[in-house]
Each structure stands twice: as structure tokens, then as C-alpha cells.
Amino acid sequence: MKKNVALFGLGRIGVMHAKNIVLNSKLKLKYVYDINQKIAKIYSKKLKCFNLKSPSKAFSDKSIDIIFISSTTSTHIPLITKSVKSKKIVFCEKPLDLNINKVIKCKKYIKKHKPKIQLGFNRRYDPGHYALKRSLLSGKIGKLEKIIITSRDPAPPSFKYLKSSGGIFRDMTIHDFDMVRFYLGNDEIKEIFATASNISSKKFNDIKDYELATCVLKSTTGVICTINNSRHYKYGYDQRIEVFGSKGCLISENKKKYNFFIDRYKTAYKLQLQDLVNLANKNKKPRASFIDGEKALLLANAAYKSLSSKKVIKIT
Numbered sequence: 001m002k003k004n005v006a007l008f009g010l011g012r013i014g015v016m017h018a019k020n021i022v023l024n025s026k027l028k029l030k031y032v033y034d035i036n037q038k039i040a041k042i043y044s045k046k047l048k049c050f051n052l053k054s055p056s057k058a059f060s061d062k063s064i065d066i067i068f069i070s071s072t073t074s075t076h077i078p079l080i081t082k083s084v085k086s087k088k089i090v091f092c093e094k095p096l097d098l099n100i101n102k103v104i105k106c107k108k109y110i111k112k113h114k115p116k117i118q119l120g121f122n123r124r125y126d127p128g129h130y131a132l133k134r135s136l137l138s139g140k141i142g143k144l145e146k147i148i149i150t151s152r153d154p155a156p157p158s159f160k161y162l163k164s165s166g167g168i169f170r171d172m173t174i175h176d177f178d179m180v181r182f183y184l185g186n187d188e189i190k191e192i193f194a195t196a197s198n199i200s201s202k203k204f205n206d207i208k209d210y211e212l213a214t215c216v217l218k219s220t221t222g223v224i225c226t227i228n229n230s231r232h233y234k235y236g237y238d239q240r241i242e243v244f245g246s247k248g249c250l251i252s253e254n255k256k257k258y259n260f261f262i263d264r265y266k267t268a269y270k271l272q273l274q275d276l277v278n279l280a281n282k283n284k285k286p287r288a289s290f291i292d293g294e295k296a297l298l299l300a301n302a303a304y305k306s307l308s309s310k311k312v313i314k315i316t
């Protein structure tokens with residue numbers, strides 16, 4: 001039987017997720033809710049589902065199995081809390097929140113409900129990036145020594161979005177922090193140094209954000225990780241990862257030119273949704289969880305601490 005889904009937030013990413021849910025044979029998109037009712041009405045018609053005028057029905061309706069959260073970041077923690085209390089399975093977009101205290105408080109509160117939560121770290125599902133993980137596990141390149149990530153957007157998102165995004169480390173680099181943790185497995189990051197600047201667009205100065213950033217991280221076993229970010233790149237969306245080890249190195253390359261993350265990670269978003277189906281139907285642990293969201297946010301916070309102090313920050 002299909003699992004019923006209520007989706008919150010029909011913005012850039014929410015519409016894409018909603019379309020994928022409709023296409024998935026194991027899921028049924030029953031409700032959508034967006035505070036922008038104009039958008040919600042348009043898409044509920046297009047997607048042949050009900051438009052909720054208030055969110056409460058999604059939680060009280062016993063037929064709803066999954067709450068899918070793709071709304072603005074500040075809504076994530078309250079929606080996760082309500083969903084878990086209502087015994088729903090949860091998918092939530094990254095980041096969990098911009099405030100680590102809220103995340104920790106929520107974690108403590110929902111623990112007793114044994115929540116089933118998948119976090120939207122879609123890059124873990126990219127076939128190229130995941131192939132590196134599989135090769136690492138099979139020992140193909142021996143002992144892991146370095147992780148080198150290049151992650152550049154073709155162009156920055158709107159300044160309206162950027163203003164409330166939490167800044168480059170919490171909004172953009174958070175994906176890369178997560179990928180570093182994904183490849184490291186049980187090995188944890190023990191220190192980080194971050195630097196950032198604005199050269200082409202001084203507009204970032206006005207919102208106290210950055211268009212260029214680099215982070216250098218080191219793990220407990222000594223693996224050195226470099227993350228190289230830019231909010232713009234004339235070439236297009238630039239996503240490359242290299243894992244370097246004692247027996248060689250492996251690279252996940254740009255497959256072709258993309259101008260939007262939704263096109264670049266099209267397959268990853270679909271595989272991510274399949275993992276949600278497996279969580280709902282088989283109770284299979286998803287590839288990215290609430291804890292992964294918390295740990296990536298801790299690294300983003302440490303990056304800001306390093307940036308302001310110009311020092312290497314120890315992760316405890």
C-alpha cells in the first residue's frame with residue numbers, strides 16, 4: 001500500500017520534491033501546505049492533491065504516514081517536533097536550524113518517541129559521490145589520507161534567500177561538511193580552520209556573508225580535508241570530490257555542465273526519496289539522519305568561530 005505524504009513548503013526545492021513524490025510508485029502526495037496560499041493553490045491543482053489552509057490537519061489525519069519538510073529553515077525544528085509528537089515519519093531538508101541550541105533541545109525532546117527522521121543531505125545519494133564511499137569501504141585506495149571537495153554554485157541565490165540562510169557555512173558548506181563526515185565514517189573531525197572573502201560582489205558585505213570560502217579540517221586519525229567553495233562560477237555548477245589514499249586516489253567528476261542544483265543532483269534526489277520509502281516500509285536506517293544534521297551544523301559553527309578568531313578551532 002502507498003504511504004501518504006503531507007508536504008510543507010513549495011519553494012525552489014519543495015516543488016521538485018513534490019513532483020518526485022507524485023512520480024514515486026510507493027508514495028501518495030495527499031496534502032501540500034505553504035504559507036503562500038497562492039503558490040499552494042497552483043501546485044495542489046497541478047499535482048492533484050489537497051491544499052491545506054492550515055497545517056494542523058496534516059498532523060491529526062491518521063492516514064498521513066510521512067511529513068515532508070521543505071519549507072524555510074526556521075520552520076524545520078517546530079515542524080519536526082510536531083510531526084514526531086504525532087507519530088509521523090519525517091523527511092526534513094538541511095539545515096535542521098541555524099541555532100544549535102534549538103537542535104539539541106529538539107533532539108532531547110523527541111528522543112522518547114524513537115523518531116524516524118531522514119535529513120536532506122542529498123549528495124550522499126549522488127551515484128558518483130557514493131561510488132567513492134563504496135570504494136573506500138572496499139579498501140580500493142588503501143588507507144584514507146585526504147578528502148578534497150570543490151563545491152561551487154553557478155550564481156548566488158537571491159539576496160532575500162541569502163539574508164536568512166545563516167551564511168555560506170550553514171547554508172552551502174554544510175553539504176560539504178556532511179560529505180567529509182560521510183567519507184570519514186567513524187573517524188571524527190577534531191579541528192577546523194576557515195577563511196572567507198568577497199572580491200567580485202561587494203553586496204555580500206552588506207549582509208555580512210561571503211561569496212568565497214575555504215575550510216581545512218583534520219580528523220582524529222590525521223585525514224586532511226579541504227573544502228573549496230564559491231557562490232559563483234562562470235563554468236556552471238561545479239561539484240568535484242577527490243579521496244586520496246595510501247594506494248591511490250579516486251575522483252567524482254563533473255559529469256556535464258549544469259546550471260542548477262536540481263539538474264545536477266536530479267538522480268540523487270530520487271534515490272534519496274527511495275531511502276525515505278525504505279525507512280517507511282522496511283524501517284531501514286536512512287543514509288542521513290538528524291544526528292548528521294546536528295554534527296554538520298556544529299562544524300559550520302566552528303568554521304565561523306575560526307573565521308572571526310583567525311584560529312584553528314578544536315572540535316570537542
Ligand SMILES: NC(=O)c1ccc[n+]([C@@H]2O[C@H](COP(=O)([O-])OP(=O)(O)OC[C@H]3O[C@@H](n4cnc5c(N)ncnc54)[C@H](O)[C@@H]3O)[C@@H](O)[C@H]2O)c1
Pocket residue numbers: 008009010011012013014033034035036039070071072073075093094095120121122161171261
Ligand atoms: N538539499 C538541497 O539541495 C537544498 C537546496 C536548496 C534549499 N534547500 C533547503 O530547503 C529549504 C527551502 O529552500 P528553498 O530554496 O526551496 O526556499 P524557498 O524560499 O524557495 O521556499 C521556501 C518555501 O517555504 C514556504 N514557507 C515558509 N514558511 C512556511 C511554513 N511555516 N509552512 C509551510 N511553508 C512555509 C515559503 O512560502 C516558500 O514557498 C531550506 O531549508 C534550504 O536550506 C536544500
